[in-house]
Amino acid sequence: MSSAILAQDVFTTPSVEWWSLSPIIALVSGALLLLVVGALTPRWPGNCYAFYTALTSAVAGGLAMMQWDDISDEGASTLVRGALAFDTLAQFLTITVCAATLLVALITGDELRRAGNDGPEIYALFLTAAAGAVVMGAANDLIVLFLGLETLSLALYVLAASDRERTASQESGIKYFVLGGFASAFFLYGIALIYGGTQSTNISEITQSFRTSVLIDGQDSLVLAGIALLIVGLGFKVAAVPFHVWTPDVYQGAPTNVTAFMASVGKAAAFGAMLRVLVVAMPFHRDDWRPAIWVLALLSLVVGSVLAIVQSDVKRMLAYSSVSHAGFILVGIEAAGHDAGESVVGDGLPSVMTYLLLYSVLTVGSFAVVSLVARNNGGDTSLAAFSGLAKRRPTLALGLTVFLLAQAGVPLTSGFIAKWGVIQAAVEQESYAISIVAMVAAVVAAFLYLRIMVSVWLQASDQPVGTEAIPFATGLAIAAAAVFTLFVGVWPGWLLGATETVTNYAR
Amino acid sequence: MAEPTTTYYMILAAVLFGIGATGLLVRRNPLIMFMCVELMLNAVNLTFVALSNRFGNIDGQTAVFFVMVVAAAEVVVGLGIVISILRRRPGATADDLAELKG
Amino acid sequence: MLDVIWLIPAFPLAGFILILLFGRKLGEPKAGFLAATMVLASFVVSVGAYFDLLSMDAHDRHHVETLFSWVPVSSLQINMAFLADPLSIAMCLFVTGVGFLIHLFAIGYMHGDPKFSKFFLYLNLFVLSMTLLVLGENLLVTFLGWEGVGTCSYFLISFWHTRDSAATAGKKAFVTNRIGDWGFMLAMFLGFEAVGSVSYGTLNGAAESGVLAQSTATAIALLLFVGAVGKSAQLPLYLWLPDAMEGPTPVSALIHAATMVTAGVFLMTRMNPMLAAASDYAPTIIAWVGAITALFAATIAVAQNDIKKVLAYSTVSQLGYMFLAVGSGAYVAAIFHMVTHAFFKALMFLGSGSVIHGMHEEQDMRKMGKLLKLMPVTASTFIVGWLAIAGVFPFSGFWSKDEILLFALVKSPVLYAIGLVTAVLTAFYMTRQVIMVFFGEAKWESHAEEHGAHGEFKPHESPPIMLIPLVVLAGLAFAGGIIQLPSFGIVPEAWRHKLEQWLEPVIEAGEAHITDTGAYDNKAWLAVVASACAFAGIGAAIAIYAKHKAKPIEPKILADAWKYDATVSAFMGGPGRKAFAAVAWFDKTIVDGAVNGTGKLVQGTGGQIRKLQTGNVRNYAGIVGVGVVLLLAWFVLGRGVL
């Protein structure tokens, strides 16, 4: 009987390129190992969970780097029957995600052990979330992309709510979850409509179908509506106005280390996905989606910076500033939209990639400092808690200043390179208006960073000197982030050289 | 009597989706909000299946399969979060959770 | 000697530096003598230069000494260069000469002043600037001196700066002068644009050779005149000069009578070819401004009671005379009167200084009188000055005034008439002053208690160091006329027109030639008329103030200088100040307000949008939903169906 079945249909299992998948495998197996062993062993001493997690993500990132050269040699390709793309675009995102995860892991350890609920689950969630993020960036199939998105999101929902001492944490969790589910439903419907228009969910095939048959004057209305809904879903994840509404509340409510993870890994993955969907899959509709992105960018820039300066809670400020940063990145995507799919393309894609990496490091660093300050002020993250930080912990203040200046886009910091790249890409496409708006928004946002710096440097401190103890791991993370920020600010050549290659992605 | 074409099913799905979205906006009970999300997901499923039938292309049904998995996972996590909240403050509605604002 | 012409300014400069460094150590009176010596040295050099020139043929009396290139930028090449020619040397001679005498006087006058050395510091700086002014080979060097003397006069007027009136007067002088400088600068710019240089040689050469357009020449001439009006205290800018009397009396004598205020006249003389090349109305304007100023100031002088104010207004009036001369093309006469005026006006200022000194800083003539006995030297020298300025034969003033009136008549009878009236008034108010101060009854006794400081009060004669200059100046004021004697048919050939022959190479272009006019033939008669006027004035004054034949007519309006000063100040303090305040308000409220407003606006907007962030998850879902609808609408309607 069974033999008969086997006889009548020949089923060949797909070939699996294990080596190319190794980064994802590393992350997932790391998570599983941690869960299993962690469940069987008593609580690990010291910071072992954190360092284990950091190590895992380091390994994954390292693997991705090793594969970099293979790609530049053999060129881009797809894996497991076109489920995943294997190109520098994906690898760069993988590296970004892993780097961010590593830093977050380092600050998480100290955070959790202080609260006394250190345990394997959270780290496992971080790792799996990272895996989901990597998948999002590498997905070559909308379904795979969706699954990656959900993996990341579900983990983030839980993590956001994971601090059960603070009701704010749970509130942020439920808010994030409800709205997230809402958004992913739209995203899914978008996939369905695309499927209706192209008979496939595979990006390569989708692009192919457009190449063969181009429907004019809106007969492909299903695809158009699909793109709209996909933009909604992704816009929600990247916190683009008006889909940003969750950001301030969740960023503020979630534990600071989780916030850092959202702002870095979450954004990076979502933007990676956005690039896949819009630039890679929909080049033939670039004139349809570019204006929409233009508007989203504009709104995000303006609303983000304008709302940021009226806040009084630093985490919330950074949340809004992340919205305006999203606006900047969208400017880059808009620029990439001008020549998406062409053989020779401008700096749009590379600039976005650069921005993602640099911003991820920046934001983790900033939130790391915030977590330290908050920890020593009874969880208070209001601006008042920061006043006189320079008198208490000059080094910490210096680190924070570096990150803030970088976010403001002051030269000789990585933030300047990031902004410059994006604006340059936009100007190259002669979209001057949005560039100027972006720069002006940056000035408005600068006021925010100045406010923080003022209270850090120029205001008196009510706490005794040395209130903020700097635990080793967190200190390490902050130092690494700061050094990286300055180093790239002065010597960005190598990074730009690397991002240049992402333009020949798997088609 | 005419056969219902794919378009019929898709329109039905669209309506269902819309109802779900509306529900999420009007209901205050978090559990019911989840249900509304489920409605929206089902609308998507219906679309997928209708299209897969129209194309004679199984991918659509596979997608539905995955959607169901996701839906299940989502509900599990969501209920987990809700439980942990409601355990602390019973009978809380979505409107009660508004400490964070501005 | 000509090639070391630069020594003339160099000596005062040296004095300035020495006193700057060691002034306090030297102290009184060494600093004073040092300063005086330096000026004397310059005088000696000037004399040497004079004889050098004299030894030359009239038309070669022109020597340029270039020290270094000052402001060289491509087509603009300005040198720090000195020009030694009859005019500049003549100026040097009397600037340094009179300057020296006044230095001497000041040593006595400033006795006991805590800032004794600083005073001479300024004086030397002044002489330096003044010599630069007259020696300059181009407009810019002259301007350097021009501003220098202005600055020094500012320092010296507000020398006793703890007195607010002094401080204010100094500021007023500087600012008013600046208004004139505005014209001077524009003249320089125009000159550079026209001939690519600001050196006198080039400018005047261009003017003479007719290369220069008449309109340009006119503009330059008039703009320079604006400068002159400021510096030489003509209408409408004379305001600062009366106030300048706040300064120590030697300063009034040196700067505000003898030298600085005559710089304007010098400048116009120096640029006489330009004036000649200008349209006819240019000199006419100058003549009229001069004439009107002369009369205007004379009327005011009639009613002044401050011994120095009288002299101040008289100075303004006499300067008006000089410009009348310039405008009439009588450059020789202008310079001639400038010199004689320098003598007798310096003399009288110093005399008044001596009186003030003797009266213990009392300046009100109504509290003086009968000083002839107590201050014989002062009195007698002062009387010489009086007769000179009144134009009594044969005092110096007689000759110079005659010259001017002669040319004025040729220019226009009206101007001549104004000149005569002014002459009458001059004689009148000077007589009035002499009577009030030196004759009549001693009113100061009644004021003795005011000076009760050293018991019984008695005015005293000044020390010899102060009297010597008086005597010397008196001599000059008496005999100054010989440098420019008319013929009258009796004066021997060799004695006539010395100054005219001397200046001839410089002013030939501009000098008006009147030998063929009727006025020239009746010179003698004109002289008689002038003398008659002088005596009329003197007589009237004696009748009123000595014999009390009639009540003095001193209307308030004259005492208040026609309310002109008051009006201007009222305008400055009122509408002018309001306008300035309005600008400041505009800056603070509108411009800066706009900037800060923008900031406020942004924050306000933030505050509004913030309200959308209610914290309620269903509202958030609503916002997202709206976003979805809009996006869909764009794609489906915007790009799709429609």
Next chain:
Amino acid sequence: MQMIVFVLASLMVLTGAVSVIVMKNPVHAALGLVLTLFGVAVHFVSLDAHFLAAVQVIVYAGAIVVLFLFVIMLLGVDKSEDLSIEPFPIQRPLAIVVGGGIIGLLVAAIVRARDTISEGTPLESGGDENIKALARNLYGDHVFAFELTSILLIVAVAGTVLMTRKSKKEVGK
């Protein structure tokens, strides 16, 4: 025939859906959801997606809704919610606009594209063809996605554990 099934099933779907959003009592809402799910399952059947129809009934109507009801009971949040009051007056009009807008626009798009949706050869649905095809597709083209769902489930499990595990304090008391 087909049409009648379609209409009836659609009625089930819509009534269920509407009752989900209007029923005061969460339990009733859950039952409305069940109705919808069944309706969808019927549609699946009439669209030859037999396997999915089965899964729909078992997993959805079975597991998920039961889970819902279970939680409702467990937490005793079954007391009916007063829908007559709406703290945000704008919320409901907004909801109508959003819902209506979404429906309208999607329908517009669907209708506009009705002729351009390409017609393919229907899948043979006799016997277990459907499930076989599904299986091939699942373990063939979508094997990676299939594996990925495992990670998704791990997250769900770990997450729930983390969420519902009593923290030391709670254990303490």
Next chain:
Amino acid sequence: MSAAPVDFPILSMLVFMPAAGALIIILLSKRRPELMKLVAGITSVVTGAMSIWLLDAFDPQNDGYQFVSKHPWIEQWGISWHLGVDGISLFLIVLTGVLFPLAILGIDPHNEDPAQDKPYFAWLLLLEAGVMGSFLSLDLFLFFVFFEIVLVPMYFLIGGWGYEGRVQAATKFFLFTMIGSAFMLVSIMATVFLAKNNGVGHITFDLVEIAENASFAASTGRWLFFGFAVAFAVKVPIFPLHTWLPDAHTQAPTAGSVVLAGVMLKLGTYGLLRFGVYLFPEAAHWSRAIWLTLAVIGIIYGAIAATMQKDLKRLVAYSSVAHLGFIVLGTFAFTTQAITGSVMQMINHGISTGALFLLVGMIYERRHTRQIADLNGIQKAAPIFAAGFMVVMLSSIGVPGLNGFVGEYLILTGTFLTARWWVVVASTGVILAALYLLWAYQRVFHGEPDEANRNFPELKLKEAAVLLPFIGIIVFTGVYPKPMLSRIEPSVKALIAHVEEKTGFVEPQPEQIQVEDGE
């Protein structure tokens, strides 16, 4: 060509030396505050010495860029580390090199907490590095980097060591300037990309390459120029974008004001010359009427506003607005005299106004007030101090024989050739200058001192030592400006030749009438 040994990168050193000093200070332990000033002093003095050596080694005949050092920095974007100095930037470099040691060694920040010395000197040195870089950069990107980076130290100096309203002023200063830079940044990029297709052929940020080869369409060039112009107009500042200046000047610590007035404002005027006129001759020449008008407004308006100020420091700040109006006037007159005058006036203003702020700072130290109303009769109490103030003030008024006059005269006489009527109005500025400064002087120094001012301390030896260099330069430059002018002129001539070549403009030359003197 240049006398400099090729192997010694003098210009790069000028930038790195202060930066290195700042780094050392940051690394020093803050328990040794006395070291901070030492290190700062040494590095700044060495930098100053190098700048003076540069002055000596500079070849006056050569009108090109000298001591050029060029290394690729970010190849991907065609950006290189390209430094060079010519007659226009030379004296700004020297001024920077001289001003900073004086500000660092001569002015006491009055830190009640000695630990504060560390950041103070570090920021100052960083500022010096940034300013040096801005004046030396010949690469658009590089220039922008330095142009922006100087904001940060200045922000912290004002905010950290300023007076009562410091934070507000610092923020205003920072944001206002950043807004300007926002436009410039976009403009820079657009320039580069458009230049690529209009003559340059490849992506490069090299100033010289673009300026020499690129040829933009008139309208394009004007837009690009506008972008740059906004940034510089804010920095200068030009009416009506000037309102950050009084606040920043008034609130900044003395050293900050000195540096701000001395060199930082020059970033704007220098930028207008180097990146406005040189890069977009057509646009600059086309828009000159606007600039001249704004400049004249600035002159008159600044002077009038200054007259009505009650705060001495604010008064000096507004006088800066007027003075910079002159500089802008000369810049857009397009004649050798005017532009040479402008460049010279940049230095003069740096010296005189810098010195004025120094003196006002001393007054504040003694009396803890800047209100003119609270001060009087100081000349009686402290004659030497008053004398010093007087000299500096006269140079600011523009009295001949002092530096201020030469620059002003050149600007006006040069501008007269191309914009006569603007000059006629602008010249009235010299009257107003006398008015507001003398009035202020009278109120502060003249009169009988009251109780509070009777014991106003006389100028101390240390203060005199700081003041003397200023006065020395003031007098020397006024009497003998030739060495300066002869170095500036060739570069200016080259610049104007560049403008003439790129536009139809021809510099008017007054016909030289040669009359052999004296008949």
